[in-house]
Amino acid sequence: MTEKPQHQATVKSLNPVRVMVVDDSAFMRFAITQHLNEDPDLLVVGSASNGNEALKLIPQYLPDVITLDVEMPHLDGLSTLREIMRKFPLPVIMFSSLTKEGASETIQALILGAVDFIAKPDNRLDIRIEMGEIVAKIKLAAKAKVKLTVSHRRLSIASQAAGSLQKKVRPYQKTTPVILIGSSTGGPGALNEIIPALPASLISPVLIVQHMPSGFTRSLAERLNNISPLKVKEAEPGDELLVGQILLAPGGFHMILDENDRIALNQKPTVHGVRPSVDVTLNSLTQRFGKNVIAVILTGMGSDGTLGSSILHGAGGHVIAEHEKTCVVWGMPRSVVEAGAATEVLPRHQIAAAIQSAIQSKMKN
Numbered sequence: 001m002t003e004k005p006q007h008q009a010t011v012k013s014l015n016p017v018r019v020m021v022v023d024d025s026a027f028m029r030f031a032i033t034q035h036l037n038e039d040p041d042l043l044v045v046g047s048a049s050n051g052n053e054a055l056k057l058i059p060q061y062l063p064d065v066i067t068l069d070v071e072m073p074h075l076d077g078l079s080t081l082r083e084i085m086r087k088f089p090l091p092v093i094m095f096s097s098l099t100k101e102g103a104s105e106t107i108q109a110l111i112l113g114a115v116d117f118i119a120k121p122d123n124r125l126d127i128r129i130e131m132g133e134i135v136a137k138i139k140l141a142a143k144a145k146v147k148l149t150v151s152h153r154r155l156s157i158a159s160q161a162a163g164s165l166q167k168k169v170r171p172y173q174k175t176t177p178v179i180l181i182g183s184s185t186g187g188p189g190a191l192n193e194i195i196p197a198l199p200a201s202l203i204s205p206v207l208i209v210q211h212m213p214s215g216f217t218r219s220l221a222e223r224l225n226n227i228s229p230l231k232v233k234e235a236e237p238g239d240e241l242l243v244g245q246i247l248l249a250p251g252g253f254h255m256i257l258d259e260n261d262r263i264a265l266n267q268k269p270t271v272h273g274v275r276p277s278v279d280v281t282l283n284s285l286t287q288r289f290g291k292n293v294i295a296v297i298l299t300g301m302g303s304d305g306t307l308g309s310s311i312l313h314g315a316g317g318h319v320i321a322e323h324e325k326t327c328v329v330w331g332m333p334r335s336v337v338e339a340g341a342a343t344e345v346l347p348r349h350q351i352a353a354a355i356q357s358a359i360q361s362k363m364k365n
Contacts, residue, residue, distance in 0.1 A: 016043040017142040020063035022054040022080070023047070023095065024072045028120075028127075032067060035131040042138060051075030055083055058090070065141045067134075068114070069095045070105050078109055085113045091141035093134075095120045103219040110188035111223070115141040115328060119213065140185065140301055144328050167200070167231040169244040176203050177292045177318075177362045178241065179355060180285055182278030184211040184300025186328025188220060190348055191298075192227070195246065197352030200229035204294070204359050205241040207248075207255065207285070209278045211300065214252035221248045239263040249276035256284035272304040278332075282308030291316030294358045296351060297342075299327040303335035313341040318358045323347045 019042055021032045026049070033044040046061040048054035052075045054066070066084065070077040081092055094117040096106040106117045116137050118130065172178075183190055187210045198206070210220065218234045225232035228246070233239075235247040235255055240262055249255035253265040254276050271277035278297070282305065285293045295312055297305045299322055309319045319342050321333035326348040336342050346354050 011040055012043055013041050016041050017139060018043055018045045018062065018064045019138060020045060020054070020058065020061050020066045021047040022049075022051070022066060022072070022077075023069040024049050025069070028069070028095075031127050032134070035127070036135065036138070039135050042135065051077065051080030051083070054080060055087070058084070058088060063090065065138050066090055066092045067095060067118075067138070068092050069120075070102060070109065071097065078105060078112065081109055081112050081114060085146075089113070089146045091115045091144045091146055093118060093137055093141055103216045104222075106216060107188060107219045107223050111192045113146060113189065115144045115146065116185055117216075119215070140329065144185070146328075167229070167244060169231055169242040172205050172241045172243050173203075174289075174292075175363075176243075177294050177359050178285055178289055179204050179206040179294050179296070179359075180278075180282050181206065181208045181296040181298065182210075182282065182300075182305045182332065183208075183298035184274075184302065184304065184329070184332060186299035187211070188223075189328070190322065190326075191220075191224060193348055194296075194298075194352050195224045195230070195232065196227045198228070198230055198355065200244065202230065202356070202359075203243055203363075205243055206230070206246040207235075207241075207281060208246060209249045209255065209276045209281050211274045211276070211304070212251045214250065217248055217251040224248070235263045235265070237263060237265050249281065251276070254280040256281060257288050261288060272302055274302075274304060278305035279308040282312060286312045286315060286317065292362060294318045294320070294355060294362070296320045296322075296355065297333050297336045298322045298348075298351075299329055300332040301329050302331050305332050306335040306339050306341065309336045309341040310339050313343065318362065319343045320351060320354055320358070321345045322351065 023029050029047045036042045036044050050072050068077050092114045094109045094114045096102045096117050221232050221234040230246050232246040234250050256264050258264040313319050321336045321342040323345050324330040
């Protein structure tokens with residue numbers, strides 16, 4: 001049975017963001033609807049208890065954004081998301097449990113085209129605490145450019161090919177550049193396209209900083225490792241920079257290099273409201289390697305990565321910013337471009353080749 005939004009005294013804006021809530025829990029549907037309707041810029045236009053019901057009601061309610069539970073009966077969240085993206089692509093925010101399985105499914109949802117996700121509160125008292133994040137992410141999602149992802153068949157083939165490879169890592173020669181890739185909203189989808197395109201013969205170590213809370217980055221690393229000819233792992237203290245290896249900053253930790261060029265993690269205050277921060281890692285790399293760093297700033301909200309890119313660019317390093325036309329959110333790359341810190345501005349499908357070209361250019365100089 002479809003639940004109508006509750007009457008609220010809140011005076012709505014002339015063009016509120018229309019939200020549809022899809023969750024098998026009657027309490028969650030009620031609570032989310034109630035809290036969202038308290039915001040004058042949001043309006044819950046309808047809700048559904050499962051994926052099949054949602055797919056029938058989307059044409060009726062015409063939402064701008066959908067919140068979608070990962071775990072539902074009849075048609076689960078991932079299957080529902082696939083159908084949404086196929087029939088009427090819309091910005092979708094996933095509600096995920098904090099289990100390992102939930103984290104893996106959430107990463108898959110982001111790859112399939114979900115704009116963002118929210119960790120589902122463990123109990124009813126926590127939902128109001130989380131509501132500020134939910135409201136902010138819904139407003140951001142309404143502005144996002146939803147893009148269809150690479151076909152499942154192509155991803156499956158890539159995964160099988162990468163899984164059959166013997167991935168070899170070897171010591172890093174400090175004459176070769178170090179690569180840092182930074183991303184936020186829409187980042188998992190971008191990484192899913194770029195990382196598999198980097199060849200096993202890549203001569204540079206790679207670090208990734210993706211804005212993501214703890215509990216989810218390990219699943220992202222495992223996903224990328226399964227489809228990449230390079231070894232991808234969640235970074236741990238003491239990890240070395242190795243050729244053939246990609247290290248992903250763990251959620252909730254800033255990632256830097258210590259005096260021995262090994263990975264160090266810390267939980268110092270957030271930077272730009274996030275931890276891990278692209279700027280923190282990029283500044284650490286620039287301090288250690290100067291102009292011998294190549295930075296790639298991908299889709300995401302805000303300005304994280306701009307300061308580090310500006311310092312690196314001034315030191316003679318190479319900065320690649322993702323072009324607006326392939327970004328889910330053109331925030332971080334735009335900030336880098338407007339700061340005059342971008343060496344190149346390229347669409348996503350050209351970035352892997354551009355990284356290799358930048359490495360070759362650095363090796364000649």
